Amino acid sequence: MTESTEQSRFVRWAKAQGFFVRKLESTSNKGFPDLIVADPKTRRHFFMEMKDSAGRESAHQKLTAKLMRDCGIHVVTAWSAEQARAATDAIFRSPEHLGEFGS
Numbered sequence: 513m514t515e516s517t518e519q520s521r522f523v524r525w526a527k528a529q530g531f532f533v534r535k536l537e538s539t540s541n542k543g544f545p546d547l548i549v550a551d552p553k554t555r556r557h558f559f560m561e562m563k564d565s566a567g568r569e570s571a572h573q574k575l576t577a578k579l580m581r582d583c584g585i586h587v588v589t590a591w592s593a594e595q596a597r598a599a600t601d602a603i604f605r606s607p608e609h610l611g612e613f614g615s
Contacts, residue, residue, distance in 0.1 A: 513592075515564040519546065521593035522562065526600060543572030545580075545587055551604045558586035558603055565591055 513521075519535075526533045532550040536559075550557035559580065561573055569577075569589060577587040586603065590596035 513564060515562055515567055518564060518591075518593045518596070519562040522560075522590070522596040523547070525593065525597055529600075531600065531604070541576075543570060543574075543576035545573075545577070549600060554604060556604060558588060560596060560599070561587065561589045562596065563589060563591045567591065 523533050523535075526549060530552065532548075532552060534548050535546060536544060536548060545559035545561040547560040547562065548557060549560055561569065561577065563569070573589075577589070580587050588596070588599045588603075590599055
């Protein structure tokens with residue numbers, strides 16, 4: 513499936529779970545992740561870069577993700593809606609992540 517299809521599938525699922533999801537559109541910041549995903553219950557958030565199964569991260573995307581992580585910002589790259597769901601569950605629903613990503 514295309515990146516757009518996988519992203520749409522994930523966004524529908526996330527919104528149905530009660531998460532806040534927005535596509536980030538930026539023409540001036542090459543490499544910035546595609547989505548911000550937030551959980552209003554825990555007040556935690558992370559950024560997500562979506563790729564299709566054949567997609568590759570660009571050098572700008574790798575560098576941006578590293579710089580964000582170095583600042584303590586959680587960034588996930590997912591190659592399918594299923595991977596995106598699993599990452600979201602791990603971040604928002606796993607006890608080891610409670611309180612980890614800001615409030």
